[in-house]
Amino acid sequence: MNKIDVVILTKNSAKTLKYVLHGVFNAIPVNKLVIVDYNSIDETLRIAKLYDAKIIKGAPNIATARYQGVLEVETEWFCFIDSDIYIFPSWYKQLKKWKSLPRVAWLQGLTIEHSKILNSYAVSKTLRYAKYGCIALSNSLLKKDVVLKCRDWLDKKIHAGEDFLLYKTVKAEGYRVLIDTNALCLHLPDCFFHDIYALYRSGYSSRLRSKYPSIKYLGVSLILLKEGIIRVMLTKDPRVLFYFLIILASSYIAGYYKLIEKRVKHLMTNIDKKSKEMINQIVLRRHVRY
Secondary structure, three states: OOOEEEEEEEOOOHHHHHHHHHHHHHHOOEEEEEEEEOOOOOOHHHHHHHOOOEEEEOOOOHHHHHHHHHHOOOOOEEEEEOOOEEEOOOHHHHHHHHOOOOOEEEEEEEEEOOOOOOHHHHHHHHHHHHHHOOOOOOEEEEEHHHHOOOHHHHOOOOOOOHHHHHHHHHHHOOOEEEEEEEEEEEEOOOHHHHHHHHHHHHHHHHHHHOOOOOHHHHOHHHHHHHHHHHHHHHHOOOHHHHHHHHHHHHHHHHHHOOOOHHHHHHHHHHHHHHHHHOOOHHHHHHHOOO
């Protein structure tokens, strides 16, 4: 079995990284583990060293940090695994089957979501992934040479949405993205809190790239409305729509307009920390064996 490199971005990821790395080495024939870390002050680096990882100091923005990681890759194909994604033992065996198809450069599996706060929202995410697909780098098998063509990642203002930028590059180069709808991994944090922080970063990143509001950014509320309606149709739970229109929309706006920036950043950091602390131990026991 051909070995491949694995790239993981970290920032104070100790609470989830031990599970992530266990999953990686249980499922993937790892050639080299590359950890791109941004100023972690917890046990992240100590855990990474236990797995003989090559640790490099990453850029503060996610796009450039990903590009830095790819530059360290030695194999033709490699994996991006997020520091909060636990991949199942079948992950690589399932995805590698599609590598030989013509013009394929990006493969990913279905991610299972969970939430103790609003389980119907988590279910709606998983169902939407399965029915409509979802472009994400959280668990991806990619061709190195194609990824390196995404020079947009070198823009230091990209703090979110780097997966969509790569998608545009892959399509422009004439390659395909395939999504395997088998359940191949678990998103460890509680997605109720995690997505609040994600929308905040998305809003912040959007404003950095455009000094003045553009039509597409002002239309985010309509996109969230559409998403909320789709999710309600999938789950039959109207609370999901309110989550989109009130909580997620407010989070995006707070990031875009930098509302009381220091206080909001502190709040969002705590929300992200909370999401990692609320790992569903029952779900983990089903899939993690030591």
